[in-house]
Amino acid sequence: xxxxxxxxxxxxxxxxxxxxxxxxxxxxxxxxxxxxxxxxxxxxxxxxxxxxxxxxxxxxxxxxxxxxxxxxxxxxxxxxxxxxxxxxxxxxxxxxxxxxxxxxxxxxxxxxxxxxxxxxxxxxxxxxxxxxxxxxxxxxxxxxxxxxxxxxxxxxxxxxxxxxxxxxxxxxxxxxxxxxxxxxxxxxxxxxxxxxxxxxxxxxxxxxxxxxxxxxxxxxxxxxxxxxxxxxxxxxxxxxxxxxxxxxxxxxxxxxxxxxxxxxxxxxxxxxxxxx
DNA sequence: AAATATTCCAACCGCACGATT
DNA sequence: AAATCGTGCGGTTGGAATATT
Numbered sequence: 001x002x003x004x005x006x007x008x009x010x011x012x013x014x015x016x017x018x019x020x021x022x023x024x025x026x027x028x029x030x031x032x033x034x035x036x037x038x039x040x041x042x043x044x045x046x047x048x049x050x051x052x053x054x055x056x057x058x059x060x061x062x063x064x065x066x067x068x069x070x071x072x073x074x075x076x077x078x079x080x081x082x083x084x085x086x087x088x089x090x091x092x093x094x095x096x097x098x099x100x101x102x103x104x105x106x107x108x109x110x111x112x113x114x115x116x117x118x119x120x121x122x123x124x125x126x127x128x129x130x131x132x133x134x135x136x137x138x139x140x141x142x143x144x145x146x147x148x149x150x151x152x153x154x155x156x157x158x159x160x161x162x163x164x165x166x167x168x169x170x171x172x173x174x175x176x177x178x179x180x181x182x183x184x185x186x187x188x189x190x191x192x193x194x195x196x197x198x199x200x201x202x203x204x205x206x207x208x209x210x211x212x213x214x215x216x217x218x219x220x221x222x223x224x225x226x227x228x229x230x231x232x233x234x235x236x237x238x239x240x241x242x243x244x245x246x247x248x249x250x251x252x253x254x255x256x257x258x259x260x261x262x263x264x265x266x267x268x269x270x271x272x273x274x275x276x
Numbered sequence: 277a278a279a280t281a282t283t284c285c286a287a288c289c290g291c292a293c294g295a296t297t
Numbered sequence: 298a299a300a301t302c303g304t305g306c307g308g309t310t311g312g313a314a315t316a317t318t
Contacts, residue, residue, distance in 0.1 A: 015311090016286070038303070054304080055287065090306060101306075106285050 013047040017056055021046055025053055026061050059100045066098035070107050078104060079112060083126045 013021075028044035034057075037050035046053065070078075074096060081092045089101035089108075096104065113123040122129050 014288075016313095036303075051289090051304085052287075058305095059286070087307065102286075105307075110284055 011047060012049050012052075014052070017060075021048070022056070022061060025056060029057060029061075059102050064098050065100070070099070070103075074099070075107070075112060075115075078108065079116070079126075082108065082112075082123075 017025075024044050024046055025040070028040065032043070034040060037054045040046075040050055040053045041048045044053070048056075077095065078092060081095055085091045087105075089105040093099055093101040093104050108123075116123045116126075117129070120129050121127070
């Protein structure tokens with residue numbers, strides 16, 4: 001007997017989340033926490049599967065998320081961590097409070113990879129591209145890189161590497177220009193990530209992300225369940241921190257102008273009212 | 277201004293894994 | 298030991314936004 005699907009797909013809504021759905025999910029979790037993701041949509045009144053709710057919470061609704069773009073320092077730290085962990089995005093994301101694995105993965109795929117390539121660095125191996133090509137030439141002088149040479153870990157660059165020798169794109173030519181001067185490449189690389197102090201950067205990032213007043217006592221990212229989070233975010237004296245949270249997620253709540261006009265202490269009433 | 281190409285990211289999918297029965 | 302369940306992870310995709318022709 002095979003594994004059952006995570007939910008009954010019939011009648012399940014997919015695609016982008018609406019403000020109303022966000023509101024329902026957020027409200028439900030803040031009031032009830034999460035015992036079981038599969039039950040969340042049912043009790044929250046959502047036509048979504050639990051998996052989708054979990055993803056929406058983790059990647060978008062979690063109050064501790066940082067919403068500003070990744071800084072250059074963060075980018076550099078990602079590069080360093082990727083050199084150690086490969087595509088283990090959740091592991092990498094664990095070094096960035098308030099950042100999600102999805103966010104980091106997307107940023108890597110859309111920006112950092114390009115940045116490295118333009119510098120003549122192979123994003124997979126973190127070695128200069130020219131050196132990599134020379135190694136391959138020595139091993140197999142008459143063959144280009146084939147899929148059998150690549151680990152499963154390498155598949156994402158499959159398309160760009162298979163036909164690279166026969167047909168050079170403009171980007172390839174630019175890369176060639178850059179990699180002609182090895183000293184520049186090596187200096188650039190060490191300048192922007194080789195000498196970084198991971199601990200220092202990590203601490204800096206933590207300091208920046210903990211803008212919530214109660215952050216010292218609430219570690220959102222390490223909370224194993226939303227219950228744990230939920231129970232810690234709603235103590236009586238925590239009302240002020242929730243107010244701050246509203247300000248920090250201003251963009252998210254721009255649909256409800258009343259939020260920004262709330263006084264300290266009124267935020268709680270807002271949530272309760274909405275629940276009914 | 278319109279058509280086309282490219283970029284970006286939210287969301288989905290399938291699989292792996294640990295816990296439970 | 299095997300089946301089942303719930304969750305988390307990494308890869309991939311769809312489509313909106315933006316840039317280019």
